[in-house]
Amino acid sequence: MSVTIKVNGAEHRLEIDGDTPLLWAIRDNLGLTGTKFGCGIAACGACTVHADGEAIRSCSVSVADAAGWDIRTIETLSEESLNPIQQAWLDLDVPQCGYCQSGMIMAATALINESRSPSDADIDEAMSNICRCGTYNRVRAAIHAAVRSI
Amino acid sequence: MMSNANTDLSRRMVLKSAAASAGALVLGFSLPGAGRAALNRSSVTLGAWLSVEADGRVRIAQPQSEMGQGIWTSMAQLIAEELEVDWEQVEIYSPTASAAFKHPIYGFQTTAESFSIRAFWEPARQVGAKAREMLKAAAGEAWGADPATLTARKGKVVNPANGQTLAYSELVERAAQLDEPAQVLLKDPSEWRVIGKSIKRADTRLKIDGSAVYGIDVRIDGMLTAVPLFAPSFTGKVKAVDDSAALAVKGVTDVVALDDVVYVVAEGYWPARKGVEALRVDWDTGDGGAYSTAQAFETFRRAVADGKGVSVESSGDSAAAFETAAKTVDLSLEVPYLAHATMEPMNATAHFTPDLLTVWAPTQAQGLMGFVAQAAGLPPEKVVCHTTFLGCGLGRRFELDLPIHAALVSKAVSRPVRVLWGREEDMRRDFYRPGSVARLQGALDADGNVSGFRVHVAGSSILARSVPNLAKGDVDHTNVEGLADGASPAGLPYARQYDMGGNVDAVFSMCNTPIPVGFWRSVGHSANGWMMETFVNRLAAAGGTDPVDLRLRLMKSDRNRAVLKTLVEKSGWGTARPGWYQGVAVHESFSSIVGHVIEISKDADSRFRIERITTVADIGVVVNPDNVRAQMESAIVTGLSAAIFGEITVEDGVVAQENFPDYRMLELAQMPPVEVTIIANGDPIGGVGEAAMPATAPALTHALERAMGIEIHSLPISKHGLTLA
Numbered sequence: 001m002s003v004t005i006k007v008n009g010a011e012h013r014l015e016i017d018g019d020t021p022l023l024w025a026i027r028d029n030l031g032l033t034g035t036k037f038g039c040g041i042a043a044c045g046a047c048t049v050h051a052d053g054e055a056i057r058s059c060s061v062s063v064a065d066a067a068g069w070d071i072r073t074i075e076t077l078s079e080e081s082l083n084p085i086q087q088a089w090l091d092l093d094v095p096q097c098g099y100c101q102s103g104m105i106m107a108a109t110a111l112i113n114e115s116r117s118p119s120d121a122d123i124d125e126a127m128s129n130i131c132r133c134g135t136y137n138r139v140r141a142a143i144h145a146a147v148r149s150i
Numbered sequence: 151m152m153s154n155a156n157t158d159l160s161r162r163m164v165l166k167s168a169a170a171s172a173g174a175l176v177l178g179f180s181l182p183g184a185g186r187a188a189l190n191r192s193s194v195t196l197g198a199w200l201s202v203e204a205d206g207r208v209r210i211a212q213p214q215s216e217m218g219q220g221i222w223t224s225m226a227q228l229i230a231e232e233l234e235v236d237w238e239q240v241e242i243y244s245p246t247a248s249a250a251f252k253h254p255i256y257g258f259q260t261t262a263e264s265f266s267i268r269a270f271w272e273p274a275r276q277v278g279a280k281a282r283e284m285l286k287a288a289a290g291e292a293w294g295a296d297p298a299t300l301t302a303r304k305g306k307v308v309n310p311a312n313g314q315t316l317a318y319s320e321l322v323e324r325a326a327q328l329d330e331p332a333q334v335l336l337k338d339p340s341e342w343r344v345i346g347k348s349i350k351r352a353d354t355r356l357k358i359d360g361s362a363v364y365g366i367d368v369r370i371d372g373m374l375t376a377v378p379l380f381a382p383s384f385t386g387k388v389k390a391v392d393d394s395a396a397l398a399v400k401g402v403t404d405v406v407a408l409d410d411v412v413y414v415v416a417e418g419y420w421p422a423r424k425g426v427e428a429l430r431v432d433w434d435t436g437d438g439g440a441y442s443t444a445q446a447f448e449t450f451r452r453a454v455a456d457g458k459g460v461s462v463e464s465s466g467d468s469a470a471a472f473e474t475a476a477k478t479v480d481l482s483l484e485v486p487y488l489a490h491a492t493m494e495p496m497n498a499t500a501h502f503t504p505d506l507l508t509v510w511a512p513t514q515a516q517g518l519m520g521f522v523a524q525a526a527g528l529p530p531e532k533v534v535c536h537t538t539f540l541g542c543g544l545g546r547r548f549e550l551d552l553p554i555h556a557a558l559v560s561k562a563v564s565r566p567v568r569v570l571w572g573r574e575e576d577m578r579r580d581f582y583r584p585g586s587v588a589r590l591q592g593a594l595d596a597d598g599n600v601s602g603f604r605v606h607v608a609g610s611s612i613l614a615r616s617v618p619n620l621a622k623g624d625v626d627h628t629n630v631e632g633l634a635d636g637a638s639p640a641g642l643p644y645a646r647q648y649d650m651g652g653n654v655d656a657v658f659s660m661c662n663t664p665i666p667v668g669f670w671r672s673v674g675h676s677a678n679g680w681m682m683e684t685f686v687n688r689l690a691a692a693g694g695t696d697p698v699d700l701r702l703r704l705m706k707s708d709r710n711r712a713v714l715k716t717l718v719e720k721s722g723w724g725t726a727r728p729g730w731y732q733g734v735a736v737h738e739s740f741s742s743i744v745g746h747v748i749e750i751s752k753d754a755d756s757r758f759r760i761e762r763i764t765t766v767a768d769i770g771v772v773v774n775p776d777n778v779r780a781q782m783e784s785a786i787v788t789g790l791s792a793a794i795f796g797e798i799t800v801e802d803g804v805v806a807q808e809n810f811p812d813y814r815m816l817e818l819a820q821m822p823p824v825e826v827t828i829i830a831n832g833d834p835i836g837g838v839g840e841a842a843m844p845a846t847a848p849a850l851t852h853a854l855e856r857a858m859g860i861e862i863h864s865l866p867i868s869k870h871g872l873t874l875a
């Protein structure tokens with residue numbers, strides 16, 4: 001069957017089963033590999049993208065359900081310049097292996113778009129992404145730094 | 151980021167004519183047996199370590215696997231320091247694997263045992279220094295000046311006598327004609343401008359916009375994706391495959407049966423995954439079909455109870471010491487099997503052709519790819535390996551199973567193939583941190599001094615599986631490192647930071663089982679650090695001594711004592727805030743000494759919070775302080791996740807855990823502030839990627855024991871009715 005999804009501002013008509021997770025449509029069909037696969041069951045956040053501005057875990061929504069949403073991936077965050085979250089990530093050297101960081105950055109960007117000055121409790125709640133390298137303290141510090149810079 | 155430069159690097163340092171023709175000065179390491187001399191006239195960078203380009207760029211090949219530890223940056227710092235270039239001129243890339251990048255200790259290209267900076271500390275600086283001296287010599291020639299009177303700074307050679315300067319870019323052609331100097335004098339540490347500085351990581355920019363290429367991101371024209379179905383036991387074999395339903399799934403192209411696994415090959419991960427669901431395989435589950443971790447631990451406990459094994463340390467007369475002891479401590483401890491669960495699931499990409507195997511992989515073992523070629527029926531030299539970024543390594547990516555599977559499936563389907571496992575396969579087909587059981591006994595004389603020490607460890611050997619000749623005489627040093635002093639029959643040393651007096655017996659019982667075991671961040675120290683430190687706390691309690699005082703008394707080295715004393719001071723040991731409980735531990739591994747004080751609080755339901763961690767690390771020499779702090783925190787998080795939640799169990803041949811919900815990780819909301827103090831007073835230089843692991847679990851259990859009034863004799867903590875808030 002064919003499904004049309006809107007990713008990073010462009011419509012893509014894909015010949016694909018409707019039950020394919022959005023993650024695999026993004027990675028394998030569109031070739032946008034910045035969005036990562038970590039668990040496949042919405043447990044780690046590596047696959048986080050924005051759907052109509054909200055952070056969602058793309059491994060656990062079907063491409064059929066995603067049709068009609070405005071989906072944004074990590075590749076589109078910095079088309080002109082780094083967004084404040086990315087800049088803070090760069091300033092504080094947040095990533096280690098970096099594998100979880102696309103998801104972290106998408107989740108953090110959605111958080112500060114929603115709440116201009118998130119408290120530590122807000123950060124605790126929004127940032128449930130797993131980082132096996134343990135970058136958590138820098139993630140928290142970078143979110144606060146990004147907020148200060150806006 | 152990745153270079154396709156592919157060459158067998160010359161033993162000689164300088165590839166003169168090629169470099170000259172390309173207008174670049176190219177250097178590589180000269181290591182014993184680094185392969186025959188070769189010149190590749192058509193290539194610019196030639197897989198060498200360093201090229202100073204005519205356009206002013208300095209390209210540094212960084213052959214160690216970047217898995218988060220920051221080696222891209224810190225290794226290049228060593229070269230840039232001696233070369234005297236602006237960091238902004240430096241470009242770092244991951245080169246094609248080459249014999250030129252042999253690890254000076256292991257003899258093949260690999261990233262393991264926190265041994266990159268430690269091993270390349272001299273050779274990497276020599277590369278930079280030799281290039282610098284050649285550029286100075288070239289300037290001397292140009293000016294008719296004595297090179298010894300010239301200085302190099304910020305990518306230029308300067309003649310202090312008359313102020314003349316020439317940029318490196320203007321000197322490379324001439325420099326490339328010169329002979330390589332022999333050993334060059336390295337800069338005095340007082341002159342360092344790059345080493346010891348918190349230089350920004352060279353890979354951060356790539357890791358914040360999705361452009362960093364990990365193994366899972368490799369895309370080769372015509373590539374297919376292969377997803378596995380494994381036998382339901384570690385000893386299983388394929389008997390028969392019914393692939394009709396799998397092949398009917400849209401997008402599935404092939405089904406390839408290997409010995410103990412069947413791969414469904416498709417145009418992308420999802421069709422392959424659906425094919426796996428439709429696949430029917432008849433398995434012979436083999437000897438281990440009903441095996442369990444419960445059986446493994448029974449075996450370990452019996453071995454310890456029998457008291458028989460191989461002596462790995464013996465001095466004095468421990469029997470007499472225990473007979474005459476005023477007090478004794480007798481402690482049995484158990485640690486579970488652990489999975490690596492690297493953030494990036496297991497994968498490798500390969501393209502097999504009858505004359506060459508090409509591998510793209512997030513690997514820690516580039517220098518072993520010859521075995522992969524052989525497994526695919528090619529001579530060992532017929533392999534090219536490109537290293538991607540690694541989404542964590544943790545030791546798992548030292549194994550060759552993934553590249554071998556990719557090579558075999560590619561060979562079967564005559565197309566490039568990316569093998570990609572789901573999290574479930576990753577967790578169920580790991581080479582686990584060995585579970586183990588140890589009995590530790592201490593004798594105290596009437597004055598409270600340690601008069602005897604016995605330790606008996608039982609567990610599986612990683613080396614007996616992976617490098618059997620290093621497990622000669624049924625001793626694997628990794629099983630006893632941190633607990634005993636000595637060297638294995640294969641000559642590999644192990645050490646304990648404490649002097650336990652003159653009456654010591656240490657015994658190891660190698661009990662290998664069907665459960666595969668492997669190198670896991672800090673290897674044997676990950677278990678033995680917890681055991682040793684927990685035992686010392688019991689010893690202190692038995693002798694009525696303060697646990698810090700006893701450690702200070704028993705530590706062999708002032709270096710270790712200094713770490714503990716600094717820790718006491720920085721943490722405010724003994725002056726915890728009301729409602730907080732402190733735990734302390736110190737461990738030495740990878741030539742570094744790291745200690746933590748962990749402070750926790752508890753609520754009425756025995757739920758605990760980790761409030762604060764104070765860490766002191768003596769790492770000898772610090773290359774990049776900010777990165778050292780990051781690595782300390784990183785190992786602490788790995789250590790906390792393992793200590794609190796980590797346990798792999800096997801029932802009826804199958805691993806019970808399959809994904810993060812049943813193999814949990816610490817989360818951001820649970821992460822305490824960490825304050826790191828670095829001690830770096832010169833040699834010996836220590837590793838930083840793993841050394842903070844071993845003391846994490848014992849500092850936490852110490853705090854919990856004091857808070858809850860309990861004794862913890864096995865990990866993980868969550869088994870003991872204690873919940874992390």
Ligand code: FES
Nearest residue numbers: 038039040045059
């Ligand atoms: S891959 Fe989607 S949450 Fe883990």
Ligand code: FES
Nearest residue numbers: 097098131132133
């Ligand atoms: S940076 Fe490695 S998993 Fe987060």
